[in-house]
Amino acid sequence: MSLNSIIELQQLLFSWKKDGPVILDIQQLTITKNERVFIEGPSGCGKSSLLGLLGGITLPLSGNIKILGQSIQNISGSKRDQFRADHIGFIFQMFNMIPYLSMIDNVVLPCRFSKKRYQQATKKFSLENEAKRLLAQLGLYDKELLSMPVTELSIGQQQRVAAARALIGNPEIIIADEPTSSLDADNRNIFLDLLFQQCDEENSTLIFVSHDANLKHHFERTIHFSEINQI
C-alpha cells in the first residue's frame, strides 16, 4: 500500500441484496493523493454502486474499502455519515440544488453537517464570504445572481454552485458523478477547467465518473470501469 493512497479497494464484492447477483467484483484499486481520476464506463455498469460504497452509504458483501487510512466497512452507519460529511464533496449530474435555499445557503450547507469543514471554511473568512469567494472563483460573482432563486439559474450555473458546495471546507476527496452530461460543449469545458483549478488550489483528489469517453484527455489517469470490475 502506497503511503500516498487516499482510496484503496481490495477484494471488493457488492450486491444490492444479500443473496442477489453480484454487481461489483473489484480485486484492487488505488487512488493517490491529488490525483485526477477519470472512471469511464457506460451507464448501468455499476458506477453509481461504486460511488455509494466510496461514500459509505452502502456496504460491500466482503472486501476492504480504505479511505484516508480508515476502513469504512468497519465503522457504524452514523460514523460513516460523519466521515462522508467531513471528507467527501459530491457533485451530481443535475438538479443538485436544494430548491428552497439561496445560492449561498446551498453552498454552505455541508459545513452545517461537518464541524471539520466548517472550521476549515472559516479559517480566513466568514462562512458566507468563503462561499462568495468560491462562487467568484467559479465565475459566479454577479450580485444579481446571488439573490436569484437557485431554481432560476441555468444548468451550467447550477453545476458551478454544486462544485462550490463540494469544495467548501476543503474536503480531501471530490466525487463527481456525470456532472457535465447535461452541459453543452462550451459550458462543459469551462466547468472542467474551473473544477480542476479549484481542486488544485484546495489540494483535493478528484474522482470523476462519466460514460463520455471524450472527456478522458482532460485527466491524467483514466480507469476503464470494465477493466477493474470483473463481472
Add this chain to the structure above:
Amino acid sequence: MNLTILNLTLKSIYNRKFTAIITIFSIAISVSLLLGVEKIRTETRLSFANTISGTDLIVGARSGSIQLLLYSVFRIGQVTNNISWNSYQKIIEHPKIKWSFPISLGDSHKGFRVMGTTQDYFEHYQYSRHKTLKFSKGNPFVNVYDTVLGSDVAKKLNYKLGQSIVIAHGSGEVNLHKHDDKPFKVVGILKPTGTPVDQTIHISLSGMEAIHIDWQQGMPTGLNISAQKAEKMDLQPKAITAFMVGLTSKSSIFQVQRMVNVYSQEPLLAIMPGVALQEFWSLMGMADQALWIISVFVVVTGLLGMLTVLLTSLNERRREIAILRSMGARPWQIFLLLMSESLGFVLLGCLLGVILLYMLLIIFQPLLEHHLGLYIGISSLSNSEIFILSLITGVGFVMGIIPGFRAYKTSLMDGLTLHI
C-alpha cells in the same frame, strides 16, 4: 446540527407557503370548530346551571317540565297556559313554603322580554350559587308604572333612571300593538348577572294588569282607560304565568311537589329546576354528541389533508433527500425533517385555530346572549380544551411519523441515486 434541520424545515415550508397556508388553515378551521363545540357545550351547561339557584320548585300550568323550565327561567319558547291567581294564593298557604314570587310574561320592549313580578323577586331570586340580585342604580319598583331594567337592557338601549318607556304587546322585535297610553318610568337598574335577568324588563304585576285593563283576548277593546284612571281601579291580577317557591327545608320538596301536582282546582305542574335541567340535557345530549362527533371527524379530515400534502411532497423531495444524504445528513435527520414539518403544520394550525375561536367568540357572544339568552364566558383555555389541543397535536405527531418514516426508508434505499 438539529438547528440545521429546523432551519431547513422552516425554509422548506416557507418555500411552499401557498400549500402550507391552506393546510394550516384547514387544520385551524377544524380545530376552532371542535373547540367551539366544546366551548358552547360546557358554557351553555354552566350558564344554564348558573341561572337559577336556591329555588326549590317552579310551578306553572301543566305542560312539559322542560318547557316550563325554559320559559319561566330562560325566557325561551312561548307560554302556553296561565295559572289562576286564586290557585297561586291557595298553594302558597302551605306551611312548608317559606317564600314565593309570581312571574307573568307575554309583553316586550324592543325585543327584550317584559316580566311582571312582585318585590319578593328582588329579595328571593338567586343565581350562580346563592347570589342575589343587586342594584347598580335606583331601587325596586313601588308604583304601578315603575320599571326595573336588567343591566344589558339599560346598556344596549342606553336607558337612564327616570326615563319613560313604552311596552309592546307580544314578544317579537316588531309589534303591531303598543301600550303607548301607559308609559313606564325607569326606577332601578340591576347589576350584571350573566343570566337572562340581564335581558329582562321587570314591572310590577299591577303594572302588567293596568296596561291590559282595556284589552281582551290580546286585542285593545277600544275602551281607552287612561293611565291615571287605571291606577285607581282594581289591579289584582287574575292570572300569572308561573311562580317560584322556596321551602323551609329541602326534605319537604317531594311533599309540596306532590301537593301541587294533584291540586284539583286546576291542572298544575311543579318541577325541581335541577332535575328539569338534567332532563333537558339528556334530551340535548344526542344532538350535541352528534355535533361533537362530526367536529372530531372534521379534525381528522384536516389532519389527513396534511398527510396527503406531506406524502405528495415526499416524491418531489427524493432528490433533496439524496443531496442531503450525500452531505452527511443522517437517516434520522431526514426523518426529523419530515416530522418537524408535520408538527409545525399541526402546531401552527392549533394556534391559528385558537385565535380564530376567540375571534368568533368575541363576534358572536353578544348575539348569542341577546337572541338566545346564552351567556358564553370568554375565558382562557380550560383544561379539557388544552387536553383536546394536545390530543390533536399528538395525533398530528403520530401521522407525521408516516411521511417521516417513508423519507427515512427512501434515504436508506436510494442512497446517492437521484431520481428525477
